[in-house]
Amino acid sequence: MPIYHKLGNIPPKRHTQFENPNGGLYYEQLFGTEGFHGHSSLLYEVHRPTQIKEILRSYSVEPKIAIGKNIKSLLLKGFELKPQDDFLESRKALLVNKDCTIGLAAPRKSLTEYFYKNADSDEMIFIHKGKGILRTMMGNIAFEYGDYLIIPRGMIYQIQFENEDNRLFYVESFTPFYTPKRYKNESGQHLEHSPFCERDFKLPTDLETHYEKGDFLIKIKKEGMMHEVVYAAHPFDVIGWDGYNFPYGFSIHNFEPITGRVHQPPPVHQTFETTNFVVCSFVPRLYDYHPKSIPAPYNHSNIDSDEVLYYVAGDFMSRNNIEQGHITLHPKGIPHGPAPGAMERSIGKTVTEELAVMVDTFHPLMVTEEAMGIDEGHYYKSWVE
Numbered sequence: 001m002p003i004y005h006k007l008g009n010i011p012p013k014r015h016t017q018f019e020n021p022n023g024g025l026y027y028e029q030l031f032g033t034e035g036f037h038g039h040s041s042l043l044y045e046v047h048r049p050t051q052i053k054e055i056l057r058s059y060s061v062e063p064k065i066a067i068g069k070n071i072k073s074l075l076l077k078g079f080e081l082k083p084q085d086d087f088l089e090s091r092k093a094l095l096v097n098k099d100c101t102i103g104l105a106a107p108r109k110s111l112t113e114y115f116y117k118n119a120d121s122d123e124m125i126f127i128h129k130g131k132g133i134l135r136t137m138m139g140n141i142a143f144e145y146g147d148y149l150i151i152p153r154g155m156i157y158q159i160q161f162e163n164e165d166n167r168l169f170y171v172e173s174f175t176p177f178y179t180p181k182r183y184k185n186e187s188g189q190h191l192e193h194s195p196f197c198e199r200d201f202k203l204p205t206d207l208e209t210h211y212e213k214g215d216f217l218i219k220i221k222k223e224g225m226m227h228e229v230v231y232a233a234h235p236f237d238v239i240g241w242d243g244y245n246f247p248y249g250f251s252i253h254n255f256e257p258i259t260g261r262v263h264q265p266p267p268v269h270q271t272f273e274t275t276n277f278v279v280c281s282f283v284p285r286l287y288d289y290h291p292k293s294i295p296a297p298y299n300h301s302n303i304d305s306d307e308v309l310y311y312v313a314g315d316f317m318s319r320n321n322i323e324q325g326h327i328t329l330h331p332k333g334i335p336h337g338p339a340p341g342a343m344e345r346s347i348g349k350t351v352t353e354e355l356a357v358m359v360d361t362f363h364p365l366m367v368t369e370e371a372m373g374i375d376e377g378h379y380y381k382s383w384v385e
Helices: 342-348
Strands: 005-008 027-032 040-045 051-060 065-067 074-077 093-095 098-106 111-118 122-129 130-138 138-144 145-149 156-161 169-175 211-220 225-233 238-243 249-252 271-273 277-282 308-311 325-329 354-360 366-367
Touching: 098 354, 122 308, 130 145, 138 145, 138 249, 145 271
Parallel strands: 111 211
Antiparallel strands: 005 238, 027 040, 040 238, 051 225, 065 366, 074 325, 093 098, 093 366, 098 169, 111 156, 122 145, 122 169, 130 138, 130 156, 145 249, 211 225, 271 277, 277 354, 308 325, 308 354
8 A cells, every 4th residue: 555554552663672561562563565675564463473373274275267268258147156154165266367366255244253364465355235344453444335445465354244245346466456656656645637546545443452362263375275274362463553555445436537528448447556457447427528429438459458347337338238247358369349239329428327347467367167157158249240
């Protein structure tokens, strides 16, 4: 996260003695990325964060690939994914490459009986349905429909839902999520032309500090394996922290669209970027206002990237027969554009109410068996007149 934040109590000078009023010292932990070079925070904990009592078991969670080298455009019916009680078991990887995993989840129950840490990937969780609290070792974030939750790798967390009807779209990234560089000045502050600013971010609050010792189960995902590890102290024992590496939220409803006289290309919708893919937000907006404008997007060749669109709400004017929760994949190598009739229908329209999330990857995506289970089957033929 490119802004400074702090919670709780911290000493006036880093790497110095910080006395615990109950005796002894608090334990300092650097929570950093890219060795000692990337964004980091300094955490101060009641107990040593290194106390592993037992490793119970390890098992594979590698997604099973159905199509390794794909050229077919797909339409996945996301709401056909069956809900499951357990948060992690409900997460289904659909599209994967060496940079990211894209998937859906429909958890019925809150994650409360164990803690979770993704040791490989930063996570972006988009809340399509549901409301609750993301509880982390660095504080809590209330979330609701339309929120992106950005959870740095290595973050220990639980997630609490208010009810059982929850639908999530998620992306796991092997490189950190950032807001686009072109939105920021040299010191990292968002510029006036940025479609959002620091005021729009949901920063962690309500730092929980637990003092309990005992047996605390943390499930740690690392290199395609899930490891069940028992820690000797409660993972949420941070008394205070400061820095630049922490979880945060951002509502898609706070993205201010950039419009023009003629159709604007997808980069105007960009919300996040990583080294190898970008995330865009399509939100309600005025259409192009040139007297001869065509609001529908023009046909374009996917030469350098695979395009994934997750449809959230509204009228998706460039497609036919699209519903909430659908995912389309347009693979590199195949041009795509408006469905037959969509270009003509768009002429004269002045506004769209669509809401969607797009992920463009610079390396091809493989299709999992879970994805094929909700595939519509004939989408790649939908441009034939």
